[in-house]
Amino acid sequence: MKELSDKRNGKFIEWLNFQWNIEFDSVRLDVDIQGSPERALSRVVFQTKSGTLYLLEKFFAGKFNTRQRVADTIEYLNQNSLRQALLSLKSKKGEFLPFYKEDCFQITPFLDGTQLNRPDYLSSSKMGESFGLFLVHLSKASENINYKISFTAFSIKDYIYKLFSQMKIHDNEIYKKFIPYLVFLEKEFMPVHDQLPQSFCHGDLHPLNVIWDHDKIKAVIDWEFTGIKPDIYDVANLIGCAGIEDPNSLGMPMVMTCLKTIQKSRLYSELGWQFFPEYVLALRFAWLSEWLRKKDEPMIEMEEAYMRILVDNMDILRKGWGIRKNKK
Numbered sequence: 001m002k003e004l005s006d007k008r009n010g011k012f013i014e015w016l017n018f019q020w021n022i023e024f025d026s027v028r029l030d031v032d033i034q035g036s037p038e039r040a041l042s043r044v045v046f047q048t049k050s051g052t053l054y055l056l057e058k059f060f061a062g063k064f065n066t067r068q069r070v071a072d073t074i075e076y077l078n079q080n081s082l083r084q085a086l087l088s089l090k091s092k093k094g095e096f097l098p099f100y101k102e103d104c105f106q107i108t109p110f111l112d113g114t115q116l117n118r119p120d121y122l123s124s125s126k127m128g129e130s131f132g133l134f135l136v137h138l139s140k141a142s143e144n145i146n147y148k149i150s151f152t153a154f155s156i157k158d159y160i161y162k163l164f165s166q167m168k169i170h171d172n173e174i175y176k177k178f179i180p181y182l183v184f185l186e187k188e189f190m191p192v193h194d195q196l197p198q199s200f201c202h203g204d205l206h207p208l209n210v211i212w213d214h215d216k217i218k219a220v221i222d223w224e225f226t227g228i229k230p231d232i233y234d235v236a237n238l239i240g241c242a243g244i245e246d247p248n249s250l251g252m253p254m255v256m257t258c259l260k261t262i263q264k265s266r267l268y269s270e271l272g273w274q275f276f277p278e279y280v281l282a283l284r285f286a287w288l289s290e291w292l293r294k295k296d297e298p299m300i301e302m303e304e305a306y307m308r309i310l311v312d313n314m315d316i317l318r319k320g321w322g323i324r325k326n327k328k
Contacts, residue, residue, distance in 0.1 A: 001027075001042040001058060003100070012100060016056075019091040019098050020107055023049040034113065034211055035221045041103065045110050053110035054089075058103050067106065070223045071096035072149055082141035084134060086111065086211075086219040111219050113211035121207060122242060122249040125257040126215035131205075132261025134217050135234055139267055142200035151200075151227040156282045157193040160185070163289050171292075174300070178288070181281065181307045189278040196230040196279075197269040203227055205234040206241035232272040235262060236279040240287075243280070244306050251320050259321055274324065277317050281310045 003012040004027050013024050024046060031045040033055065040057040047053055059067050075096075077085040088096050088108045097104040121127050164182060167175040202209075203225030211219040235258065242249045249255055262268065272279075284307055291299040310317070318325060 001044040001056065003058070004044060004046060004056070015100055016105075019093075019105075020089055021092060022052075022054075025049045028053065031110070031112075035209060039222065039224050053112075054107045055110045057106045057108075059097070059106070060103055061099070064097060064104050066224065067097055067104070069149060069151075070226060071106070073145070073226055074223060076145055076148055077138070077141045080141035080143070082137055084137070084217055084219050085141075085223070086221060111211045113218055114214050116207055116210075116212055118207075119245050119249070122246060122252045122254050124215050125253040127207075128254040128257030128259075129261050130215060130217045131235075131238060131254075132258045132265075134220065135205075135262055136265045136267055138202065138234075139199065145200050146228060153198060154203075154227055154229045154233075155193070156230075156279070156286070157190055159289075160282065160285045163285055167292075174292070177304055178285075178307070181285075181311060184311050185278060185282055189275055189282065192271070192275060193230075196232070196272055196275065198228050199231040201227065201229040201231075201233045203229065203233070205238045207238075230272060230279065231268045232276050232279050233283070235259070235268075236276060237283050240280045240283050243310070244284075244287075244302065247306065247309050250317060256321075263322065276323055277310070277314050277321070281307060281314075284310070 004024075016022070016024055026047050028045045028047050031053070033043060033045060037043065041060055043055060043057040045053055045055055071088055074085045074087050078087045086108055088106050090096055091098045097106050099105075160182065164175065164179070167178070202220060202223060204222055205220070209220060209222045210217050211221060238258065239250065239255055242252075242255050246252075263273075268276075284303060288300065288303050291303060315325070
């Protein structure tokens with residue numbers, strides 16, 4: 001971050017100190033930062049003269065409304081006792097995102113975590129339980145949040161149809177490769193999609209968006225895609241991400257314990273569970289869109305192979321996950 005890397009820029013440091021009533025000391029380039037770097041213009045960990053570490057992030061002005069909504073959301077969750085949603089610091093004026101020149105800035109206490117061992121975590125029942133309990137706590141903490149904060153509902157059905165219309169125009173070969181999986185979803189899933197009960201969701205829950213304390217969740221980060229979505233969204237994304245690392249993980253302890261913990265809590269709707277395996281498949285198209293944007297051909301090929309595995313083994317997965325077959 002150029003504002004801090006140049007020690008001659010005393011005005012920014014003076015502004016930073018004043019905004020949050022701190023005393024900046026140094027940048028810590030030796031510290032690894034978890035989460036996606038793409039969601040900020042720049043970010044850095046710095047240390048105050050008292051030895052406290054903070055994560056400083058810079059966002060361009062066009063991101064302000066999104067980042068403000070995320071900050072308000074996390075504040076609401078913390079007020080309802082979900083401390084695993086890491087709360088940013090308000091400035092002296094009570095702002096989460098004060099502006100310096102044309103950009104806005106945010107600081108959050110920096111948490112150091114345990115490195116995620118991949119793919120070993122897939123064998124951890126305790127990590128699966130941690131995810132399940134987090135989702136239960138998230139559901140309770142977010143009750144009535146839609147009366148406080150405005151969210152736009154998300155439709156994976158609309159997202160998929162838009163993606164296919166773009167693929168047909170820009171890459172017909174990719175379109176033809178993935179059309180069988182759309183046809184599969186159109187048999188039963190697409191007709192009922194709009195009936196799936198909605199709830200508040202993190203929006204991008206997977207192991208790399210967690211700061212771990214060994215097998216326990218210390219904090220969940222990267223809430224940019226948070227909002228109102230089908231109630232099974234978060235767990236479907238989580239299980240889908242585990243499966244692409246290793247399809248065998250779909251029956252391994254992390255996944256199975258997570259699902260059992262959630263099912264025991266009766267957290268999600270019956271209709272949501274009926275179409276949970278299909279929703280895991282449907283959400284892979286959001287990841288496909290990311291691989292297409294990055295022109296990541298190996299991941300595009302891997303995604304197609306993974307979708308094929310999901311479709312070919314849908315009945316086996318449903319039985320293994322204890323989900324009764326859809327009524328026709």
